[in-house]
Structures are given as structure tokens and as C-alpha cells.
Amino acid sequence: MRPWVVLGLIGALVVLGPAAPAGAAGPRQQPAAAPGRAAAQAAPAPVAETRALQQLLADSGFYAGSIDGRRNKETAAAVTRAKEVLGLSPDAPDRTLAARLRALLAVPGPPRQFCRVLEMEATAYTSQDPGSGLYTKRGHVLRRGLAAVDPGLIRLGTRLYVEGYGYAVADDVGRAIKGKRIDLAFMDRRAALAFGRKKVKVYILDLLRD
Numbered sequence: 001m002r003p004w005v006v007l008g009l010i011g012a013l014v015v016l017g018p019a020a021p022a023g024a025a026g027p028r029q030q031p032a033a034a035p036g037r038a039a040a041q042a043a044p045a046p047v048a049e050t051r052a053l054q055q056l057l058a059d060s061g062f063y064a065g066s067i068d069g070r071r072n073k074e075t076a077a078a079v080t081r082a083k084e085v086l087g088l089s090p091d092a093p094d095r096t097l098a099a100r101l102r103a104l105l106a107v108p109g110p111p112r113q114f115c116r117v118l119e120m121e122a123t124a125y126t127s128q129d130p131g132s133g134l135y136t137k138r139g140h141v142l143r144r145g146l147a148a149v150d151p152g153l154i155r156l157g158t159r160l161y162v163e164g165y166g167y168a169v170a171d172d173v174g175r176a177i178k179g180k181r182i183d184l185a186f187m188d189r190r191a192a193l194a195f196g197r198k199k200v201k202v203y204i205l206d207l208l209r210d
Contacts, residue, residue: 050075053094056101057082061159061167061205064140085206110161114203118153120180122162122200124192136172136185148172148183154204161203165195 047069054075057063062085063078083092086100104111127134127142136142138156147160147168154160158170165184177183182202186192
């Protein structure tokens with residue numbers, strides 16, 4: 001064999017490298033990431049977002065349910081109602097609604113638009129009080145932002161603003177709550193006792209449709 005032929009064969013072997021033994025595995029490849037997995041890990045937790053929105057809806061009197069982070073029918077109904085009252089389009093994103101609710105809560109005092117105002121005697125109660133239950137008449141866990149009223153004067157489910165208390169939902173009843181009496185729910189007994197009994201203005205913010 002001629003010398004230049006031998007040199008050519010040696011060069012080809014250097015370029016290609018030694019052949020892999022039979023049955024040997026090739027280079028290990030990393031498994032491909034699941035589609036959308038990276039985006040899902042980077043996105044905020046939907047439960048946390050829903051819980052924050054529920055809290056804003058509750059603080060502004062649109063939502064009487066539990067702050068549990070679940071996007072249930074009651075939460076969806078509160079979102080729809082809040083968008084309608086605040087003049088937002090039905091397809092407005094949650095972040096737009098949340099911004100409007102925060103702006104609403106940042107304004108001290110009652111809202112400028114209301115249906116009527118009542119002079120009422122207000123008291124305070126908690127679920128720890130003797131004779132009080134854990135749930136309201138409408139079946140919600142008793143918490144701040146819910147109020148017991150006389151349904152003959154204020155329909156259950158009505159959105160309210162109570163002077164010295166804030167936004168509330170008429171959600172409960174009581175044997176002693178007749179006429180122009182309103183009982184405001186608190187989370188702990190100390191806060192309820194500090195509120196005491198007083199004359200307040202109660203603003204009826206919306207009237208429910210039949």
C-alpha cells in the first residue's frame with residue numbers, strides 16, 4: 001500500500017473517533033420539560049389571587065362568603081355584581097377589578113352614591129357570644145363585614161355602608177333585631193365590646209332585584 005493511502009486512512013480514523021462497542025448506549029439526553037411547566041411555576045398561585053380578590057370584595061360589601069381562595073359560584077356572582085356597580089365591562093380582568101376595589105376602600109366615609117340612609121341603633125356581636133351561632137341566617141360563617149338586620153326593613157343580601165364600621169352585607173337576623181336596629185359582626189369579643197352600642201347612619205347602597 002502506498003504511503004499517502006495509509007496516511008489518509010489514519011486521518012479518517014482520527015476524525016471519526018473509535019467506534020462504540022456493540023450494545024453501548026449513546027450520550028444521555030436530558031428529558032424535555034413538560035409543556036407549560038416553566039410558565040406554571042413562574043405564575044402566581046391562583047388560590048392566593050382568588051383569596052386576595054375575595055377579601056377585597058368582602059371589605060367592600062360585595063361578598064358574604066368565606067375567604068378560602070375557591071373560585072365558586074358565589075365568588076363569581078360577587079365579581080359580576082361588583083363590575084356592574086363599578087361600571088366595568090363584564091370581561092374586565094381581575095387585576096382591573098382589584099385596583100378599583102382598592103381605590104374604593106381608600107376613600108374615607110360613605111360612597112357618594114346610595115339609595116337611602118337610615119338612622120339606626122347599632123350593637124356588635126361575635127360567634128362566641130351566648131346564643132350566637134357560627135353561621136348567619138344565609139348560611140355563611142360569621143365574620144366581620146356581615147350584619148344582622150330586620151328583613152322587613154332591609155332585605156337580606158343588601159349591600160350596606162355603616163358609619164363607624166364600614167361596608168357590610170345584610171346577612172343575618174336576630175330576635176332582638178327589629179325595626180331600626182342593626183347588629184354588626186366582629187371577629188373577636190374584645191373588638192365587639194369596644195364598639196359598644198351607638199347611633200349610626202346606615203347607607204343602603206343597592207336594592208336587590210326580584
